[in-house]
Each structure stands twice: as structure tokens, then as C-alpha cells.
Amino acid sequence: MNSTFTISLANKIDLIPESERIILKSNNYKLTLSHLQPGLKSAFNHLKHSPATLSDLRQLVVETDGIEGKDKFDKYLQGLTNLGWICHSVYPLATAIPMTGNYQFNYPKIEDWQQQTFTLSRFGYLHQVNGEMILESPQSQAKIILLDWRATALITKLSQPQTSTTLIAGIPDITEELAQQFLSLLLATQMLSSETENSHLIQWEFHDLLFHSRSRKGRHSNPIGGTYRFLDKIEPLPVVKPPMSDKVIELYKPDLEDLLKTDVSFTQVLESRRSIREYGENPITIEQLGELLYRAARIQEIIDKEKMGQLSRRPYPGGGAIHELEIYPLINYCQGIEPALYHYRPDAHELELVSEWSQEIEALVTEACLSNGSQKMPQILIIITARFNRMFWKYQSMAYAAILKHVGVLYNTLYLVSTAMNLAPCGIGAGNSDIFAKATGIDYYEESSVGEFILGTKKSS
Ligand SMILES: Cc1cc2nc3c(=O)[nH]c(=O)nc-3n(C[C@H](O)[C@H](O)[C@H](O)COP(=O)(O)O)c2cc1C
Structure with a gap:
């Protein structure tokens, strides 16, 4: 051991001295050191209240308890160090x-x-x-x-x-x-x-x-998981994003009873799913987009947990049922709807107009086209955003990681439903969140794009 470091007990550890013993306590662990000789007791008090170098503390123990005290002290110190209870300083x-x-x-x-x-x-x-x-x-x-x-x-x-x-x-x-x-x-x-x-x-x-x-858990002591650190301080965001526009388009709802009878089998969907980068001459229709969004991403049920916030059930799973992801279809070529950027309202199953065609929207769709190397511009680019504070309000340390997992979950649901509908899906690995912020005027820190997904009709073989 390097005896020049100044050693001290971490602030989070309480030291409770009793007649012949000392109790050391963290918020989840308690250690009782019994039958301590006076030199050892004094050294532990130094660790808590007036840190000293290791060599000074050893000297104190040896002078008070004799030479055998040093080995005991070193052993205790090693144990406390391994518990993560000892700080090392080089002053100043x-x-x-x-x-x-x-x-x-x-x-x-x-x-x-x-x-x-x-x-x-x-x-x-x-x-x-x-x-x-x-x-x-x-x-x-x-x-x-x-x-x-x-x-x-x-x-x-x-x-x-x-x-x-x-x-x-x-x-x-x-x-x-x-x-x-x-x-x-x-x-x-x-x-x-x-x-x-x-x-x-x-x-x-x-x-x-x-x-x-x-x-991940492991090499840090930061709180992790559902800690609700803003409970009673900041109101949780509602599960449904407040309306963005009064220009609303009602979407087609497929008949699930019919689909149960006519759908291709689950195994066939899994086995035939591919990323497709060549598209048909006839663009996708607004009915097909409606069917895809209904089957993959609508709200099936809202659960009100009062001051713990609102949750929802959707066809795809989400940690804590929080469902922070939002869907923005960027329509380039689609029968039955004007090219523009829209937002999907998953409760009402409607599209609302977010922005008419603009330079930024052109940039988003062009970048997506370059990312999947297709010859043609995408018919639809589905941009997925996260309303971050829905997750950050509950979760700590792993909230952003969970958001990215949710993007993967939604990608796969979109892939599978598109495949069942004989459409051409392709996930995209990187998009430009700053251009999206400019295109929509949404604050980058409030809600940014976290995923992109290209959708079109299949080229006829
Ligand atoms: C998260 C994710 C990101 C992807 N990013 C891209 C991309 O940027 N460009 C692209 O052409 N394909 C992209 N893909 C599609 C993959 O290239 C494709 O899934 C992979 O080559 C396997 O082929 P398959 O999907 O046909 O089975 C992505 C897929 C996923 C799931």
C-alpha cells in the first residue's frame, strides 16, 4: 500500500462509536467491529473525522496497541476499501x-x-x-x-x-x-x-x-431504474401529446375480425420479412398507411395512475407502459394525401398537419434516401421521436437507453405489419435530429427524432 495517500471514510458512511466496538453503516449495509483495542478505535475515528495518511494511522495504532495492531488495521482497511467505503486523497x-x-x-x-x-x-x-x-x-x-x-x-x-x-x-x-x-x-x-x-x-x-x-448497473453508484425523482415536483406529461394542429385527417381503420380470417400466418410473416429498398411505380395509399398505423401503433387503452401519471397499452410493448414515442409520417408520394409532414394521433387514429413541404423536409427525405441507397426517394418516411420527459420523469440512468430499445421494438412491429401487408419496409440507422427540430419548431430537448423508417409499395416482380 502507498502510505502517502490520505485516507478517509466516505461521507455516506456513518460511524457510531460504542464502548468496545464501532458500528459502520451505509444506507444498505451495517458492519460491527467488536473488541477493538484503543489504537484501532482511535484510527477509525480519524478515518471519519480527521483523515490522515496511512503511515500516520499505522503509527498511531502501533504506538497505542503494539505492533500486532498494524496487521489488524491493514486487514480492516482492505475490507473497507473493497466495500467502496474508503476515499483516497492527495492534498491539496x-x-x-x-x-x-x-x-x-x-x-x-x-x-x-x-x-x-x-x-x-x-x-x-x-x-x-x-x-x-x-x-x-x-x-x-x-x-x-x-x-x-x-x-x-x-x-x-x-x-x-x-x-x-x-x-x-x-x-x-x-x-x-x-x-x-x-x-x-x-x-x-x-x-x-x-x-x-x-x-x-x-x-x-x-x-x-x-x-x-x-x-447499466455496475461501475457507478448513480440511482438507476424507476426512482420517480420528479414526483410532486413536476407534473408528468400526459400520455397523448396535446394537439399540434386543427388540420386533421381521419385515418382508415381496418376490420380486425376480417384480418383474423385473411391475414398471412405469423410464421410466414417472420420468415418472409426483409428490408426492401426498391419501390413500386404506384405509391402507397392513405388507407394502407392508416391500416399500418392502426395495427402497429394505436392506443388500445389508457390507464390513469393519477399522480403517478398516465400509461397506455399499444400493440407494441414499452417499459413501464409509458410509451414516450411519437410517430411523424413524412409523406412524399402517397395516394390520397398531400406531401407534407404530419403527426399521428394514436388515440384518435388521425393525422394532423405539422408542416407544409419545406427545405428542411426535403433535406430529411433526401438524407433518408441516401441512407438506404435506394434509387428512388421514399414514398413515406416515418420519423419516430421521443417525448423525453415522459421517461425521465420516472426513470434514472437507463431512461435514454430504454428509449432506444423502444425504437427497436417499434421498428420491428412496423417491419412485421408492413410485411403482412405486402409493403416495402426499411429501418434507418441515423437521422438528423437538428433538421427535424428546425422542420417542426419543436424544442430539441423536449422531443427529438430518435429513429427513421422508410415505407413504400413493393416493386412488382
Ligand atoms: C436499427 C436498424 C437500422 C438500420 N439502418 C439501415 C440504414 O441506415 N440503411 C439501410 O439501408 N438499412 C438499414 N437497416 C436495415 C438492415 O440493413 C437490414 O435489416 C439488414 O441488412 C438485414 O436484412 P433484412 O432486414 O432484409 O433481413 C437497418 C435496420 C435496423 C434494424
């Missing part, structure tokens, strides 16, 4: 706070400080949280609070390889020894890049690894 620069149980804090051994160079990992990032500058990385199990502007300056310099000597050049009042302690803290918390990147890591982009690690 930084404190590493564990973000997870099963915490690994590996004290680095540097053979030759003059030869070795150090660089910040490409996954490390700085951000401001509650007035503090925090260094985080999806590779790390800790977050590091930078306590002094010089720590931020050192991090900036570490964008280029540095030895402990070059690192301190130009930064006032930082000794090389302090810089080495700071580098050790960064190494122990996986904030620095290793010379050769793990072969599995090479292909990861920064934002993908951050999104993956922070939207």
Missing part, C-alpha cells in the same frame, strides 16, 4: 471517491519516475457537478474531485505524455513528489491510459463506453 489536489462496492484500488508501483510517461485516458472527462470539478471515466470505479485549479491544470497537461518532471513545469507550488502522488492516484483509479490499449477496447468510442457503463 484531489480526492478519489469510490462509486461502487467490490472496489479495486490498486496501489501502483513505479520503478523509475524519470523514465515513465503518463497520459490521461481518452475515456477520462471533466465536468462540473454541484459546484465541484469532477474527473470521471467509464473505465474507473471511482470519481475524482479536483480540489484545486492546479489539479485541473495537471489534467490538461496530461493530454500529452508527461513524466512527473515535465508535468509540473509552469504550474506553481507543485513539488515533483506531490505530482507523483497525484499520478499514483490517477493510476490507481484507471484514469491514465496504458501504453497498449486492450484489443477489445480499441474499437470503443468515448460516448459509447460512457453511455454503456452509465446506463
